[in-house]
Amino acid sequence: MLESCPVTHDVPTLVLSLLLCTGLVISYLPQHLRIINANTSEGFSPWYLLLGATSSASGMLNLLIVQWPLFRCCRVISAGRCFESLLGFYQVTLQWLLFTIILVLYLAYFPKHLKYQRVMPLEPNAQTYGAITENAQADGTNARPRVTVATTPEWRLAVTLGIVVFLHLSLLFLLSISLLLILPSTTPPHPFLRYLATFLGVSGTLLAVLQYAPQIHRTYHSKLVGALSLGTMAIQVPGSVLFVLSLVFRPGTDWTSWLAYAVTGGMQGALLVICLLWKRRQRSLGIDDFGRPVNPMDGSTERESLLTDAQD
Template sequence: MTMLVSETCHFETDWATNALTGFLIYGLIVSYVPQHLRIIRAGTSVGFSPWFLLLGSTSSAAGMLNMITLQWPVIRCCREVSFGKCIEITAGVFQVGVQWLFFTIILVLYMMYYPPNLKYIQLEVDTHDSRPVQHIRTKLKSSEWRLSIIVSWAVAGHLALLIFTTFLLLLTTPPSPDPSVPHPRQITLWATFLGVSSGVLAAIQYAPQLMRTYRLKLVGALSIPMMIIQSPGGVVMAVSIAMRPGTDWTSWIMYAVSAVMQASLLLMCIIWRMRQRRLGIDDFGRPLGESAAVDQDASTEDSSQTQGEEGTVSVVVEGEDGDNAREDTPLLKPGNVVRRGGILGWIQGLRK
């Protein structure tokens, strides 16, 4: 038995694969950080589609657990090899884990920095005098905020279910009696399900975001530098995973599909960025000369329009579907840029 384990856990050092994996992990971190910082610095997550975040989070989770399932015999070898060798042979798992973690952080930031003035339905009250129309916030959640809350719980439930099922199968399924077959049939079927579902989710992941960005005709909170790095990086990542022992096409297909779809979103954002410069507006539809002043005076504007316990902010989104907006009409008014609510505000929103 000891001889069998030692033979199974004998791995030759592949410097090329290790260097590529290390480069990709570094690239993932460098590519996602600009997106995280962009949301935090802007103080808003305007421009993201909750469907895009739902599909992306569930797709990356399925891809990560597919990798863990297929490389489980390799992971178990960490008990027989040195710590450094363990890091080397499980680098592929760490690679997809970093991708899942950093994408899921986008969802967390989306909820934390969701504009408070868009969380609840606001009514316009005409006072029939010289005063302007009053905007009164109700206690009814807006449809997109309700959807965002459902998305958060769905992502958490999906992750918990996949983790439970994966480790239940890995820890209870007896090993394959045939040495030439690396995985038992149940494990192979589950890994295939995870890989195929991950690929399908990745294929449709960008459709809602492409539609939303097309309708807004603005870049919003999306990070162009992140997409510039990740579009070609997705192809390289697929190749890197394919080179790992124990993986198959179900492990890398998600990343190849995502790279193609993300390249399409990148092209659209570049076109809208050029349009914004021609119209003299920023990524949120604000006149460029007023952007700084709006950021500095945001808290003052919020307090001056407060109604009730938490206050309301007047917001007008014109022509979100692109049908009624003139080309020179900013689609997102300055009121959309709000101060962040913080982690406590996010948790409170989920509980409501």
């Protein structure tokens, strides 16, 4: 085993990985704080969060499999050398964790006006509005149907997608760990492990391609930035280049390990451009990121301008 373990100390790659881990935390913090400070997650597409969480989870598990020999090397090498060799896995895991926190905050700060709706059941025996029904009261007044409060389809969809994310991670993690512990550790890896790693890498890439499509569609048609953080995207778009390069030069990785992150970096750049255009539009209309007038005294004028522009 010792012969296949890393023995060189790659200082540039070590420094790059440490900087990327620090940059990941710094880049995601503005997004986390923006949702918390605004007390709303309005503007996010639940499909974007679902695809992003599953894509990053697939990438994390892919790296777990392809770098499993490095985990086994930690039995015979020093703790410092073990930490250095697994930094690529740590940064991918950190990226998955920080993105998943956005999903948790999305559910925790889901806007209340989009979470509940009032439902008034129809009276089947009523011929016209206000007609006396079989449930008419004794004093001759109409028995009005009771108004109930129910959750909206959008909130139910968000909760369902959150459950899907949990099941996706749980099942694939258990499958990966089981195969890694049961199958013999060989070089090259066992065919089942190669197939699983390829499946995770390819599926992660496909999910990454689809990830930004619903968010770009939602942001483009709403013509509002919403709870999206421009600061986070401004840091992550150029940072994705370094992120991909750090994985390319990591031992044990292949194209299935870094392609998904290259794709997401490009699509996130497109989303950033759209948000910058809408930010400029909001400033000209005098509205904030959620469509509310910045100056309440001019609310009616700004609202009319917004409606006119939306009709065009």
